[in-house]
Amino acid sequence: MIWLRLAWDRATARLFVTLVVVLGVIIGSAVSETIIGITESAGKTLVETGRAADLVIGPVEDPRLLVLQGLFLIGGSSAQIPAYVAEELRDDPRVAQVVPYILGGNVRGFPIVGTTRNHPALAGSDVLADFLETNDRVAVVGSVVARSLRLKIGDKILSAHEALEGNAGKPLTVAAVRRTHGDPWDRAVFVPLPVARTHHAFQGEKTLSGLLVRCATPRELLGLESDLRKRFSVGTAFPALEVRVIRKLWGDFESVFEGVAFLVFFLSLLSLVVMVTTGFRNRRRELAILRAIGFSRFEIILSSVAETTLLTGVGGVIGTGIAFAGSFFLGPLLTAGWGIPVMPLSAGTMIMGCLIVSSAGAVIGLLLAVPLLRCEISVILSDPLQ
Numbered sequence: 001m002i003w004l005r006l007a008w009d010r011a012t013a014r015l016f017v018t019l020v021v022v023l024g025v026i027i028g029s030a031v032s033e034t035i036i037g038i039t040e041s042a043g044k045t046l047v048e049t050g051r052a053a054d055l056v057i058g059p060v061e062d063p064r065l066l067v068l069q070g071l072f073l074i075g076g077s078s079a080q081i082p083a084y085v086a087e088e089l090r091d092d093p094r095v096a097q098v099v100p101y102i103l104g105g106n107v108r109g110f111p112i113v114g115t116t117r118n119h120p121a122l123a124g125s126d127v128l129a130d131f132l133e134t135n136d137r138v139a140v141v142g143s144v145v146a147r148s149l150r151l152k153i154g155d156k157i158l159s160a161h162e163a164l165e166g167n168a169g170k171p172l173t174v175a176a177v178r179r180t181h182g183d184p185w186d187r188a189v190f191v192p193l194p195v196a197r198t199h200h201a202f203q204g205e206k207t208l209s210g211l212l213v214r215c216a217t218p219r220e221l222l223g224l225e226s227d228l229r230k231r232f233s234v235g236t237a238f239p240a241l242e243v244r245v246i247r248k249l250w251g252d253f254e255s256v257f258e259g260v261a262f263l264v265f266f267l268s269l270l271s272l273v274v275m276v277t278t279g280f281r282n283r284r285r286e287l288a289i290l291r292a293i294g295f296s297r298f299e300i301i302l303s304s305v306a307e308t309t310l311l312t313g314v315g316g317v318i319g320t321g322i323a324f325a326g327s328f329f330l331g332p333l334l335t336a337g338w339g340i341p342v343m344p345l346s347a348g349t350m351i352m353g354c355l356i357v358s359s360a361g362a363v364i365g366l367l368l369a370v371p372l373l374r375c376e377i378s379v380i381l382s383d384p385l386q
Contacts, residue, residue: 041327086208
């Protein structure tokens with residue numbers, strides 16, 4: 001293992017250069033992995049959220065806007081649809097589930113969603129769903145809301161409208177906190193439908209913001225959508241189709257972001273090449289001496305590869321750690337501010353990132369060491385300038 005000790009001695013002998021190289025790799029891997037992690041997470045969330053309903057029904061004709069409002073809680077509209085649409089759909093044998101929702105109001109910027117226990121955000125948790133079957137002024141808050149506003153069970157919160165009017169006598173009580181799912185509903189405040197109707201924009205009992213519909217069988221979807229448009233003055237949207245279009249648009253931005261990530265990573269490796277190349281050329285005499293005292297070409301190449309792999313490996317591990325911390329802390333900010341849910345980097349992504357950076361370092365070390373060893377030992381040692 002003399003070649004490993006040799007690689008370590010070389011790296012520590014030029015400590016300033018080593019630190020500069022490692023810092024460049026850290027910055028490159030951290031920035032590139034953070035960008036790639038955010039874009040991939042956002043893309044996955046778009047697809048998974050779009051599967052929450054087969055059909056979105058609302059008051060606007062633009063299907064993309066309906067999906068953004070109903071599933072992603074982006075944008076808003078004061079327009080409403082008649083509540084009897086939901087009642088008639090429940091009696092339709094083609095419909096497996098109807099989830100009414102009311103959008104309107106917010107708690108310090110986080111949207112309030114009035115709905116029932118069947119909302120997909122509460123799927124798999126009867127405890128959370130039960131709170132929305134009451135007429136009490138209770139709220140189930142998303143994890144981002146709880147973390148951002150430092151809420152815990154039993155705390156009182158006011159909607160922006162009630163706070164503006166000074167109506168502190170009607171606060172909402174936090175009944176539960178929804179665990180983190182990495183979806184748009186992490187940033188929502190869920191309240192029972194009757195409570196949402198007391199909001200100033202929904203004084204009537206006969207209106208809703210929209211409906212999320214699940215069909216009994218996929219083949220019924222087109223016929224149901226066509227009938228709805230004929231029977232009621234409502235807009236309809238297929239989430240799977242609209243999300244595909246949104247995903248394509250997002251893919252264009254994703255390509256730009258990934259290009260930036262690649263450029264940053266390439267520049268960090270370029271700095272490594274410049275530093276290491278300069279060091280290798282200044283060490284030609286050292287390499288010749290090693291050859292003269294019995295080191296084989298393979299051992300010298302191995303030590304050079306180990307040196308660059310060590311530098312990039314250390315930088316890659318630290319950079320990946322920073323990328324993980326960045327996605328962990330930036331995720332809630334992006335979710336809360338722009339509705340782009342971002343989950344921390346997965347273990348597989350981090351391991352892959354470290355392997356790619358270390359492999360790049362190994363290749364650079366190999367490509368730089370081999371040409372230098374082609375020179376004759378006698379020529380190098382006889383030249384005092386080498």
